[in-house]
Amino acid sequence: MADSHLEIEQILAGDHKAFEAFVKRYQRLVSHIVFRMIRNDEDRRDICQDVFIKIHRSLSSFRHESKLSTWIGRVAYNRCLNYLEKKKVPLYEDLCNEGETVDSVIGSAVRPDEYAEDQDRSARLRHEIAGLPAQFRTIVTLYHLDEMTYLEIGDIMKLPEGTVKSYLFRARQLLKERLLAKYQPEEL
Amino acid sequence: MKSVHATEEQIQAYVDGIIGEDFALLSEHIENCEQCRETMHQYRALFGELADDTGFELPAGFARTVAAQVEVGKDGAVAPERWSPAVLFAILGPALMAAITFYILGYESLLSGLGDFGQTMLGNIDAMFTGCATYLQRLGLRPDLFLFTMLVLLVISGLDRLLRTLRHGKAMLLA
Numbered sequence: 001m002a003d004s005h006l007e008i009e010q011i012l013a014g015d016h017k018a019f020e021a022f023v024k025r026y027q028r029l030v031s032h033i034v035f036r037m038i039r040n041d042e043d044r045r046d047i048c049q050d051v052f053i054k055i056h057r058s059l060s061s062f063r064h065e066s067k068l069s070t071w072i073g074r075v076a077y078n079r080c081l082n083y084l085e086k087k088k089v090p091l092y093e094d095l096c097n098e099g100e101t102v103d104s105v106i107g108s109a110v111r112p113d114e115y116a117e118d119q120d121r122s123a124r125l126r127h128e129i130a131g132l133p134a135q136f137r138t139i140v141t142l143y144h145l146d147e148m149t150y151l152e153i154g155d156i157m158k159l160p161e162g163t164v165k166s167y168l169f170r171a172r173q174l175l176k177e178r179l180l181a182k183y184q185p186e187e188l
Numbered sequence: 189m190k191s192v193h194a195t196e197e198q199i200q201a202y203v204d205g206i207i208g209e210d211f212a213l214l215s216e217h218i219e220n221c222e223q224c225r226e227t228m229h230q231y232r233a234l235f236g237e238l239a240d241d242t243g244f245e246l247p248a249g250f251a252r253t254v255a256a257q258v259e260v261g262k263d264g265a266v267a268p269e270r271w272s273p274a275v276l277f278a279i280l281g282p283a284l285m286a287a288i289t290f291y292i293l294g295y296e297s298l299l300s301g302l303g304d305f306g307q308t309m310l311g312n313i314d315a316m317f318t319g320c321a322t323y324l325q326r327l328g329l330r331p332d333l334f335l336f337t338m339l340v341l342l343v344i345s346g347l348d349r350l351l352r353t354l355r356h357g358k359a360m361l362l363a
Contacts, residue, residue, distance in 0.1 A: 020255035027251060031244040048246060049254055056258045125237045144238035173196050176234055 004068045008059055023052050029069060030076045032145055033156075036137040037080035039130070047083060051076045066155060073148075073156035077138070084134070128178050135159075136171035143168055194224045203231045 010018035027048065034047050055075050062071055129137055135157065142148045142156070150164045157164070194202070194217055202214055218224045247253075302309070321331040 016255055016259050019258065020251045023251035023254050027246055028244070031246050035244045045246065045250075048250070049257070052254045053258055122237060122240055122242055125234075126243055140238060144235065169197055169200055172200060172231070172234065172238075175238075176230055179234070180230070 026072050032141045033076040036141045037134045051079050070152050070155045077156050128175050139167050140171045199227050
């Protein structure tokens with residue numbers, strides 16, 4: 001915590017190198033969120049850049065009440081939400097009609113398959129992940145790649161811990177089912 | 189546990205290493221049940237793949253580019269924001285309250301009680317109002333209508349901001 005205080009002070013004092021080191025340290029987390037939330041490849045890099053510019057602008061308002069990584073994750077997540085809103089990407093809750101189950105909405109919204117038979121294992125998985133709702137994709141990534149807890153993920157995405165847990169379970173179950181529907185169990 | 193299969197949720201938690209009260213029982217069941225063991229292996233393989241960090245590559249020199257962009261003095265430079273929203277509200281809030289109080293109580297009577305200083309202020313405020321009104325009239329606008337429109341836009345903007353914040357709190361996006 002003391003290190004982050006010092007680092008922030010250096011950045012606020014205009015230390016160019018300190019900010020560069022800061023970006024290097026957190027670009028992995030930011031890219032995980034942005035690349036999972038945003039499908040358009042061309043916009044991803046610009047959004048990652050925007051996120052760090054916004055972080056630089058508002059670093060003085062960081063109160064150390066949460067972990068720095070969680071705060072950065074929240075900035076990145078909110079930037080992605082703004083982007084999706086501008087692009088008029090429908091909200092998941094808007095698609096949930098009364099009486100329709102969550103899983104049926106997810107199933108109906110999945111894009112048609114375009115995968116190649118000879119794709120390698122990780123490419124196949126990436127393809128299936130891309131078919132999940134944005135929030136599911138992000139939760140799976142933050143949990144498995146960034147090793148964040150339910151609480152930290154909930155803090156970033158403003159979701160209750162139980163909801164994060166439930167979405168993670170559904171996302172992984174869907175991934176397994178979809179992969180098994182296309183490939184043999186030993187190919188997983 | 190032996191006669192009934194473990195649920196998918198239990199198997200996921202088992203592979204995650206989240207140990208609950210029934211861990212020993214669950215572990216024993218998975219060891220002895222071929223179907224649950226198979227599911228466990230499938231999840232283990234899936235989780236292993238999910239933990240593989242690929243497909244998130246930012247260009248080399250990304251950090252340097254971003255740092256150069258925010259460096260003060262360069263094109264498009266952005267200085268760190270020192271004015272937090274709390275500070276702005278702390279300044280704007282009392283100012284707005286003072287303005288409303290002035291309006292309700294009647295600024296003429298308040299300022300006329302302050303002697304020469306009050307009279308000067310009154311003159312300045314009158315001149316400012318008259319100047320603004322004249323300017324708006326030259327533009328073909330009615331001052332009272334203009335003020336009302338600005339207030340309505342301000343309220344709509346505030347409500348929109350509030351609704352967006354509330355909605356994003358529960359936003360479940362489907363991209």
